[in-house]
Amino acid sequence: MELTVTIAGAGLGGLCLAQRLLRAGIDVRVYEADPEPFARRQGYRITVDADGLAALRDSLPAELYRLALATGGEPGGYFRITDARLRDAIKLTFPATPDGGRQMDRQLLRSILLIGLDERVQYGKRAVAVEPDGAELVLRFADGGSARSTVVVGADGIGSALRSRIAPGADPADSGVSGIYGRTPLVRGGRDVIPDALRKSGVLAIGDEPGRAFFLTTMRFGQPPVAAFASAAPGRFVPAGDDYVMWGLVLRRGEAPTGDPRAAAARLATGFHPLVGRLVEGADDDATILTSFAVGSRPARWPLAGATLIGDAVHAMPPFGAHGGNTALRDAALLGAKLAAAHASGGPVAGAIAAYQDEMARYAFDAVDRSARMMRRITATGGFQKWLMTRVLPRLHRVTVADTVSETA
Ligand SMILES: Cc1cc2nc3c(=O)[nH]c(=O)nc-3n(C[C@H](O)[C@H](O)[C@H](O)COP(=O)(O)OP(=O)(O)OC[C@H]3O[C@@H](n4cnc5c(N)ncnc54)[C@H](O)[C@@H]3O)c2cc1C
Incomplete structure (x- = not known):
């Protein structure tokens, strides 16, 4: 058969x-x-690692794989675990190899993955x-x-x-942990909202409150998506806008808001570095969502x-x-x-x-x-690991982002 x-x-x-x-x-x-391909925002950017890239290379026609790489962020960079004031506890370095992990906008990646499948997908x-x-x-x-x-x-x-x-x-299984996710334009008033020190970093800041953490990473398109699609896949819908910062506030399920998630994120982010508050405040209105984590x-x-x-x-x-x-x-x-x-x-x-x-x-x-x-x-509520990450290791490093960093620095 x-x-x-x-x-x-x-x-x-x-x-x-x-x-x-x-x-x-x-x-x-x-x-x-879903009734159509881009009926809802299916999340923001995603870090595609060596496994993800290998899978895309094996599955996509070569020109579509090149389009994914061209519109993705620069390869390599850092992942920092910090305290609430964004002082480094741990900094991991990812080499900038051609096959190295990078940020990709999820909607754009879906758009690329849909090329050639039009007749085969029904909504x-x-x-x-x-x-x-x-x-x-x-x-x-x-x-x-x-x-x-x-x-x-x-x-x-x-x-x-x-x-x-x-x-x-x-x-x-329900993990008992939730997240509020948002997306904030990278450029405001002609300047990046992310300071240079974090230009190529994903950051996971561990909050002082039990179970609280804040995550941020930047999506800088390698090539402007509209231009890249115009030459590689003319006529295709390009669902990406400008560069942005994706952020997520991690909280315990009991703290999950029932009302406006952005207002809740602003309230729950007060113990963090001022940059965190500015990112939440500047987030796109319609793009802040609450989700729960499962295992x-x-x-x-x-x-x-x-x-x-x-x-x-x-x-x-x-x-x-x-x-x-x-x-x-x-x-x-x-x-x-x-x-x-x-x-x-x-x-x-x-x-x-x-x-x-x-x-x-x-x-x-x-x-x-x-x-x-x-x-x-x-999300540990206390104990040795949290003490080490938030009280000991950050004191051994220089200040990563000064508290006084100007609003558009
Ligand atoms: C905020 C956030 C950040 C993340 N960042 C990363 C990251 O950096 N790197 C990473 O690797 N992963 C990341 N993830 C995880 C990643 O998004 C998911 O693991 C991934 O999307 C799973 O892909 P999938 O195709 O299995 O499912 P999905 O992407 O969820 O796709 C499922 C599809 O099925 C459709 N569907 C649902 N029910 C039905 C039905 N009954 N019939 C037909 N269609 C249906 C949905 O509409 C959807 O289109 C992140 C997740 C979140 C929430």
Whole structure:
């Protein structure tokens, strides 16, 4: 029987898999719940690391991979863990190699991943169930429609509607930690709002309040997206604006606001360096969101032959360490390669899927464990680690950003 693949969810993982399968000449369809490709802001920038870049390189046509690199930020830089006054406790350096990690705007990356898939992605199709029918699987949608294929992949994110059927008992657990995320234009009054000392840094500042932290990083497009798309993909929609700072305020679930999240972030950020308050105050009005963090559970079994999961649908993880999206891309490239090999050799698809699941479970749940561990350390309410990070190590370093740094310095 001919190999046909249906993917639920046109996020980073689902689209990357579709690209990989298309390269292998496999008939693939993607069904997305949102009514159109950019119906909502799907987050801001993401740090794409060596694994994520390798997955994009393996899955995208070369010119689209080059477009992703060209519009991404400069490779390399620093990641700093600081105290609330932005004094360094730990500074990690990432080399600026051609394959080195970099910032990418998520909407722009999705736009690139959609190129060439137009006929194959359908919107307004919320998957609700998957069931076997003879040698095929039937994916059912909320609108009453259905699609048949030999393989079904749930790439429908953290709230996956297909997980309970494909990997029963693997629902993610609530972490008790939430985040308010925002996006602030990088340039105000003709000058960067981020001081030079932090130009190429991601920063995670540990607050004095129990469980409180603030994260910031800058998205500087390597090439202006409109110009880069005009030459590489003329006529395509470019969903990115100007350079910006993405920030996130980490808080305990009990503190999560019920009203305006930006006002809550401004109130909760008062104990931090004044730069933090200015970033929150200058944030885009419609782009501040509250989200809660979940920790994925290892699937114990995969009872539905021909069906599997990728990305957050199977291994949700808190956004500490920037692994979630990269792991979703890695899953897509790996599953795509296994299915492509089965397609080329006529080998068993079930074996290809099982091999993907074994390999994925190892690296993905290692990433889940690392990000959950990091979250626990960063949000510790006290103890030795917090004392070390906020009271001891920062005193050993020079001041990173003076408290008096001018509003537009
Ligand atoms: C603030 C923040 C910052 C982050 N930063 C980073 C980072 O720097 N690096 C990193 O690697 N990761 C990062 N992550 C994690 C990363 O965003 C996710 O891990 C990644 O988006 C997962 O991709 P996915 O394709 O599995 O799911 P998603 O991107 O969530 O895509 C799922 C898609 O499925 C659709 N869908 C949902 N339900 C259905 C349904 N029933 N039927 C059909 N379609 C459906 C959704 O509309 C969506 O389009 C961050 C996360 C957050 C919240």
